Amino acid sequence: MSTLTSTTSTTRPTLGAGDVGKSYFETDSNKVLVWDGAGWNEWNPDLTLGPGFQNNLTAALDGTNDYLSIPASTDFDFGTGDFSFTFWMRVTSRETYGGLFSRASSYRLKFQAADHIMNLAMTGLDSAIITYNPGGTNTSLLNSWHHIMIVRNGTTLKGYVDNVEYGSQSLTTQSFSASGSTFKWGDNLGQAIGGQLDEIAIFDRGLTSAERIEIYNNGASFDIGSSYTGADAPLAFYRCGDDDDDTDSGGGSVDNGDTIGTIKNVVNPGTHDMSQVNGATYSNANSPV
Amino acid sequence: MFVLPTFGLGVIASPLSVFDSSLTFPTIQVFDNESEFIDQTDAPNYTIVHAKNTDRLYVWKGYTWVVYNQN
Numbered sequence: 001m002s003t004l005t006s007t008t009s010t011t012r013p014t015l016g017a018g019d020v021g022k023s024y025f026e027t028d029s030n031k032v033l034v035w036d037g038a039g040w041n042e043w044n045p046d047l048t049l050g051p052g053f054q055n056n057l058t059a060a061l062d063g064t065n066d067y068l069s070i071p072a073s074t075d076f077d078f079g080t081g082d083f084s085f086t087f088w089m090r091v092t093s094r095e096t097y098g099g100l101f102s103r104a105s106s107y108r109l110k111f112q113a114a115d116h117i118m119n120l121a122m123t124g125l126d127s128a129i130i131t132y133n134p135g136g137t138n139t140s141l142l143n144s145w146h147h148i149m150i151v152r153n154g155t156t157l158k159g160y161v162d163n164v165e166y167g168s169q170s171l172t173t174q175s176f177s178a179s180g181s182t183f184k185w186g187d188n189l190g191q192a193i194g195g196q197l198d199e200i201a202i203f204d205r206g207l208t209s210a211e212r213i214e215i216y217n218n219g220a221s222f223d224i225g226s227s228y229t230g231a232d233a234p235l236a237f238y239r240c241g242d243d244d245d246d247t248d249s250g251g252g253s254v255d256n257g258d259t260i261g262t263i264k265n266v267v268n269p270g271t272h273d274m275s276q277v278n279g280a281t282y283s284n285a286n287s288p289v
Numbered sequence: 290m291f292v293l294p295t296f297g298l299g300v301i302a303s304p305l306s307v308f309d310s311s312l313t314f315p316t317i318q319v320f321d322n323e324s325e326f327i328d329q330t331d332a333p334n335y336t337i338v339h340a341k342n343t344d345r346l347y348v349w350k351g352y353t354w355v356v357y358n359q360n
């Protein structure tokens with residue numbers, strides 16, 4: 001078989017005129033590089049496919065009123081304890097305070113249309129800015145896939161976009177609990193986002209730096225449910241159509257375009273399973289990297 | 290005693306491996322269908338292959354295939 005020599009973005013060599021055609025695989029960016037005699041031609045990856053663990057489908061929301069729903073559970077009442085959320089998003093539209101997720105008004109991650117701020121609002125009117133596109137008109141987070149992580153470790157809350165830290169807040173007494181509230185994805189008190197969500201994982205612990213890197217670098221075909229087990233296991237992991245037990249609205253197997261039936265929590269099927277409201281569908285368009 | 294064949298980098302290969310060890314870059318292996326290799330885990334790191342049914346390039350990164358669409 002043909003193998004590429006590996007390099008990294010910081011150790012990428014500079015070659016000479018006689019090295020035309022030499023090719024490398026850049027392990028940190030996943031780029032393929034080909035030297036043309038004067039510089040590098042680069043191929044960016046489009047997606048990853050894990051053996052036996054492929055990611056072909058996502059949950060698609062119409063931007064009007066679709067959302068995904070997890071039944072209320074005290075398991076998601078983290079109080080002042082640690083937690084982490086990781087997911088992929090491809091947002092194409094938002095209402096004024098469109099929600100990426102929410103548990104009533106107790107805690108919710110908004111992606112605001114006017115100023116592109118993404119912030120985590122908490123009980124008591126506290127909020128933490130997770131990301132902000134300077135200028136107020138920058139739409140770089142729209143129409144393409146991005147990985148979002150929210151991690152609380154002790155008194156520190158941090159938000160990451162594509163594993164770059166965008167926001168940090170010191171927490172004192174803020175509590176993340178919402179007893180009796182449905183956990184909604186793609187909604188904030190009736191304000192929707194349009195686009196796609198995928199590979200949603202919820203932990204009742206703070207991810208470590210190494211875990212954040214592992215999850216992000218493995219892309220959207222990473223088996224979070226099998227990679228972290230025992231005390232490290234997530235509370236829930238949703239593959240949004242790619243788990244064998246996910247179903248369409250008729251209870252059958254999943255096809256592209258089907259209305260979502262049940263999205264199984266793959267780490268504990270039957271507990272915290274997800275359903276859809278108002279017609280969210282499975283989609284294989286625009287596969288995440 | 291039966292000895293498993295090894296690739297140049299010392300990786301133990303399955304006797305039934307679908308990957309052709311006679312090829313060296315820049316000649317890469319071309320599969321008719323992605324399904325012929327996508328579930329295999331025995332390719333050496335950074336093996337590059339092509340699938341005709343998808344028109345994609347694939348690079349094996351130890352645990353996953355990094356995929357490049359034809360632009």
